[in-house]
Amino acid sequence: MAITTTDPLLGRLVDGRYEIVARVARGGMATVYRAQDRRLGREVAVKVMHPHLAEGVEGASFVSRFRREARASARLSHPGVVAVYDQGVDGATSYLTMEYVPGTNLRGELQAGPLTVDRALDVAEQVLAALSAAHRVGLVHRDVKPENVLIDDDGQVKVADFGLARAVTEVTSTATGTILGTVAYLAPEVITSGGCTPATDVYAVGVLLHEMLTGSLPYPGEPPIQVAFHHVHEDFPPPSQRVDWLGADVDELVSAFTARDASRRPAHAGAALAAVVGLRAVLDDAVLARAADPPEPPAPAPEATDSSPEGIETVEPAQDAAVDEIPAGFFAEVSVRAHDTEHLVTSPARTLEHDSADAADSPGRPRGRRRLVVWLTVLTVLLGAGAYGTWWWFADGPGAWTTVPAELAGATQDDALAALTAEGLEADTVEAHDDDVPAGHVVTTDPVPGDPVRVDGTVTLSVSLGVLMLTVPDGLVGAEQDAASAALREAGFAVDEARTAYDDDAPAGEVLEVSVPEGSEQPHDTAVRLTVSDGPAPVRVPQVVGLGKDGAESDLSDAGLAVEYSDPEHSTDVDEGRVLSQDPEQGATARRTDTVTLTLSAGPPDAEVPDVVGMSSEEAVGALEDAGFDVDVNRYLGGLLDTVRFQDVDGTAAVGTTVTLTVW
Numbered sequence: 098m099a100i101t102t103t104d105p106l107l108g109r110l111v112d113g114r115y116e117i118v119a120r121v122a123r124g125g126m127a128t129v130y131r132a133q134d135r136r137l138g139r140e141v142a143v144k145v146m147h148p149h150l151a152e153g154v155e156g157a158s159f160v161s162r163f164r165r166e167a168r169a170s171a172r173l174s175h176p177g178v179v180a181v182y183d184q185g186v187d188g189a190t191s192y193l194t195m196e197y198v199p200g201t202n203l204r205g206e207l208q209a210g211p212l213t214v215d216r217a218l219d220v221a222e223q224v225l226a227a228l229s230a231a232h233r234v235g236l237v238h239r240d241v242k243p244e245n246v247l248i249d250d251d252g253q254v255k256v257a258d259f260g261l262a263r264a265v266t267e268v269t270s271t272a273t274g275t276i277l278g279t280v281a282y283l284a285p286e287v288i289t290s291g292g293c294t295p296a297t298d299v300y301a302v303g304v305l306l307h308e309m310l311t312g313s314l315p316y317p318g319e320p321p322i323q324v325a326f327h328h329v330h331e332d333f334p335p336p337s338q339r340v341d342w343l344g345a346d347v348d349e350l351v352s353a354f355t356a357r358d359a360s361r362r363p364a365h366a367g368a369a370l371a372a373v374v375g376l377r378a379v380l381d382d383a384v385l386a387r388a389a390d391p392p393e394p395p396a397p398a399p400e401a402t403d404s405s406p407e408g409i410e411t412v413e414p415a416q417d418a419a420v421d422e423i424p425a426g427f428f429a430e431v432s433v434r435a436h437d438t439e440h441l442v443t444s445p446a447r448t449l450e451h452d453s454a455d456a457a458d459s460p461g462r463p464r465g466r467r468r469l470v471v472w473l474t475v476l477t478v479l480l481g482a483g484a485y486g487t488w489w490w491f492a493d494g495p496g497a498w499t500t501v502p503a504e505l506a507g508a509t510q511d512d513a514l515a516a517l518t519a520e521g522l523e524a525d526t527v528e529a530h531d532d533d534v535p536a537g538h539v540v541t542t543d544p545v546p547g548d549p550v551r552v553d554g555t556v557t558l559s560v561s562l563g564v565l566m567l568t569v570p571d572g573l574v575g576a577e578q579d580a581a582s583a584a585l586r587e588a589g590f591a592v593d594e595a596r597t598a599y600d601d602d603a604p605a606g607e608v609l610e611v612s613v614p615e616g617s618e619q620p621h622d623t624a625v626r627l628t629v630s631d632g633p634a635p636v637r638v639p640q641v642v643g644l645g646k647d648g649a650e651s652d653l654s655d656a657g658l659a660v661e662y663s664d665p666e667h668s669t670d671v672d673e674g675r676v677l678s679q680d681p682e683q684g685a686t687a688r689r690t691d692t693v694t695l696t697l698s699a700g701p702p703d704a705e706v707p708d709v710v711g712m713s714s715e716e717a718v719g720a721l722e723d724a725g726f727d728v729d730v731n732r733y734l735g736g737l738l739d740t741v742r743f744q745d746v747d748g749t750a751a752v753g754t755t756v757t758l759t760v761w
Contacts, residue, residue, distance in 0.1 A: 106130060106145065112187040115143050115194060124244070126150060131197060134182075141182060142198070146191040167193050172234055177227030179247060179257040195257070200250045203243035203305070211312035211340075211392075214347070215385035218377045220246070221306050223254035225373060228302070228366035231259055232295040239293050241301035242279045243308070280321040281314045285329045285357045295365035302369060303333065303354025303362075310347070311339040313392040332357065340389040350376050501556055503546045505539050510560045513539045523555040528562050532622070536563030565621040573611050578629045581608045585625050593626040601657070601690050603630035633657070633689035640683035641695065642676050649676045649695055657689035665699035669725075669753050673700030701725075701752040710741050714760045717741045725752035736760040 106117045106128075115132040121142065122129045132143040167184040174180075183194035203220065206212070212220070224246055228238060238245075238259055247255045284300035286292045308314055315334045316324045333355035335348035350372060356362045363369040377385070502516045510526065517524045534540045543557040544550050567589045573581040582592045598609055610628035613619050636656050641649035653660050671677045677698040681687055707724050709717035714736065718728045726746075733742070743759035750756075 140197045142195045144193040175230035198247045203246035211389040212309045213388040217309035225366045225370035227256040232365040296359040296362045299369045310336045498549045525557045530565035531561040534561040566618045571615045591624040593624045595627040595629045597631040599634035600630040601633045605632040638681045638685045659692040663696045665697045667702040668698040669701045671698035704752045727755040729757040732760045
């Protein structure tokens with residue numbers, strides 16, 4: 098009878114927002130679902146952590162790391178990286194929301210057989226470009242494998258699960274003393290010490306490249322422990338061992354990426370990417386277009402014979418299982434006792450080869466008995482090594498853990514170093530300015546106080562340098578506003594909106610004052626304000642027409658205006674020496690220190706006085722008035738004859754002068 102298992106999350110609304118539509122994949126730490134984001138109306142992938150990982154003390158630590166690594170991954174913004182949108186907890190469900198990538202993954206593409214050289218290099222370039230973006234911000238992927246290389250419907254590559262392998266490894270290594278990861282892609286340093294650097298990701302890409310070019314991993318069908326032994330103790334086999342037409346330049350690239358000594362690999366994905374681009378540029382088009390023949394399937398494990406131990410079934414683990422466990426430091430030499438005989442063991446492979454050789458050298462020994470002896474020896478060695486390794490791991494090895502002292506934060510650097518030394522921990526120090534923590538005191542630690550750390554581990558102390566002080570530039574007063582603002586920003590200061598002030602001497606836009614002294618040291622978050630000249634203040638021009646020279650100058654000076662004069666002009670209306678006109682006129686708006694031009698009266702002009710002697714009084718008065726003169730008539734004896742006998746002004750005289758006539 099068929100049994101149908103229903104996923105309880107299908108159809109559920111996670112965190113009131115993400116409607117689970119379908120299950121996409123299930124791995125060692127989480128299940129991935131396709132979901133609909135109801136809030137933004139888009140399709141997303143929701144990664145839900147397996148509940149058992151959140152149980153107990155280690156589970157709480159894992160959940161904390163799960164969130165921290167999710168936040169770190171969210172810092173990445175690169176078209177080749179699966180974007181992380183959100184993370185949270187809904188009841189007992191810890192989840193991560195990511196970009197949904199419709200398509201397949203590299204594992205699915207490899208199922209059709211080896212890739213062409215061009216496609217393999219193209220995939221490697223895209224993976225390395227994504228890893229390079231991570232390495233630049235201090236993130237190491239730690240679990241590069243075909244399952245984490247997603248390929249969309251257009252053939253573009255996106256790398257998933259940045260940083261999440263670290264959260265799993267830290268917690269499970271604390272609890273079980275094992276390193277989690279896909280053994281086939283683990284660099285030697287991960288197996289021997291658990292250490293990871295950007296070169297660790299480069300190693301995994303080298304293994305991927307080998308697999309894409311040849312169609313399989315180097316050690317098909319071997320158990321994970323033996324695969325790990327190969328990685329630690331043997332050089333990675335070149336692709337040309339399987340595909341003889343691949344040239345030495347391809348072998349050299351893969352060998353460089355998979356060097357056992359991490360220092361001999363490209364230091365980071367950016368350097369590795371340059372190497373791949375360089376190789377692709379020198380390969381012939383015919384080589385780039387060629388793909389290897391599909392590899393022969395691995396030989397099946399030998400069937401059990403009658404001489405096999407009864408009831409014992411041997412099963413070979415798959416090399417590319419999703420998650421394989423290897424005891425960290427397994428390949429350190431350990432001394433174990435088996436059947437009262439002490440053996441010095443470096444790996445199960447050495448013991449297996451040794452016992453097999455002994456069996457082959459013993460003539461006449463039944464084949465079944467030899468096989469039984471070999472398997473029992475291997476089993477005994479593995480059990481002994483495992484027991485010793487477990488004890489060593491938790492007692493003295495990397496599996497022995499302590500916690501970061503709680504009193505480090507805020508302590509002086511000397512006190513913090515003493516506390517770490519008392520716990521047997523090493524310390525690194527980095528210095529950073531801090532607005533709140535006094536200089537010489539610890540701001541933060543990595544790991545944080547209370548977090549687990551290996552007994553021989555290192556805690557990084559971030560020690561305060563105090564408030565960051567910046568120097569105010571000199572030469573700001575008298576400079577143009579734009580130049581002064583640029584100098585302040587270059588020095589690291591924020592610049593507040595400038596104030597303006599009228600000034601008779603500084604032109605508009607010139608800095609008059611700075612809110613802090615020039616050349617002084619100020620906290621980095623000080624906002625500096627400039628006072629900038631708006632030029633002289635506006636004034637209304639007073640009326641000075643008709644005033645004498647001294648009076649006009651006094652009134653204009655009181656208004657802050659300067660005076661200049663044009664040439665005097667004659668006027669019959671304004672007395673000589675008084676202001677005849679002004680520019681600007683009365684009531685106009687000007688600025689202090691502006692100049693008002695005055696024109697003074699030169700008095701009436703001179704004119705020829707008509708000779709009116711002998712004329713009648715009427716004729717004489719008319720002639721003189723027409724010439725611009727005033728006339729006063731003095732009639733002698735009543736002026737019976739009405740004839741002008743005398744005039745007191747003749748020749749030339751100022752217009753308006755009074756001419757007196759004597760009329761008889």
